[in-house]
Amino acid sequence: MTEQVVFQKVNKEDAVNDILDQIIKAIEDGLLHEGDALPTERKMAEQMTVSRPVVREALHSLRLLGIIHSVQGGANYITDDFNQCMITPLTLLFRMNRSTVTQVQQLRSSLEVESASLAAEKCTEEDAAELEWYLKKLDQEENDRERASLDRELHLKIASIADNPMIYQVLCASSVLIENMITDIRALVMQKEKSTKGIDQEHRNLVRAIMSHDTRDARRRMNEHMWTVTGYVRTIEENKRSCGEG
Incomplete structure (x- = not known):
């Protein structure tokens, strides 16, 4: 509980940096948990024998990292989900490097293949039931935006089954950057093939491999799926580039 947290000079x-280290160590030691409120800036400043602006600067850095968030009135809370912490810094990094959608997709592809293999190792009966639910919802849903959201959730579910927080966080960050990409891809598929059955079948093959705990096939199926997606991403990016030049 936050009442037990006593920061040092x-x-x-x-x-x-010292303030950042103390707060992060308090989280590591279990003195601060997801959703806990931090002591007030005044109290932290008194315990650490620094000015409130210095504490405020450290808290601002933690907000940028997604480790804490603020609410109206100035209270600061530890994030409710540490898995989301890398989204903001990675998003900033991609933007500062002017990364293209294709480059983001290349990063995503390599991580998706590894996550599929790990998920095949660790998939439980409960996980399998959730994967089946996503496939069923994708089959039933007709709205492209809803299907795009389900598509993204299916991939993040696979990443969560893989049980590697770093892979999951980077995939979340890349998904935020290209959150509209799946909708664009489905629109392009519909335009070219009048159907998304090909991608949907790739999802079914992938889920079947994961549920069967076949790590090699899961890697192969995800690699095939990412190859398809990357092809559409490149087409979309080329179309946008052509429109810009025109």
């Missing part, structure tokens, strides 16, 4: 020469 900080090194004035590196005060901000």
Whole structure:
């Protein structure tokens, strides 16, 4: 509980980093948990013998990292979901490097293949039931936006089954960057093939391999699916580039 958290006097020469280290260590040691409120800025400043602006600067850094969030009135809380912490910094990194959608997709592809293999190792009966539910919903849903959302959720579910927080977080970040991409891909598939049955069948083959705990086939099926998706991404990016040049 936050009442048990007592911060120590900080090194004035590196005060901000020292504050960050103390808060992160409190989380690691179980003194702060997801959703817990931090002590007030005034109380933290008193315990650490620094000014409130210094504490405020450290808290701002934690907000950028997604480790804490603020509510109206100025209270600061530990994030409810540590799995989301890398979204903001990675998004900023991609934007600062002017990464293209194709480059983001290349990163996503490599992680998706590994997550499929790990998911095949660790898939439980409960996980399998959830995967089946997503396939059923995709078959039933006719709205393209809803199907795109289900598509994204299916892939993140596979990543969560893989049980590797780093893979999951980076995939979440890349999904945020290209959150409209799946809808665009489905629109392009419909335009070219008048159907999304090909991609839907790839999903079924992939889920079947994961549920069968066949790691090799899961890698192969995800690789095939990512190859299809990457092809459409490149087409979309080329179309947008042509429109821009025109």
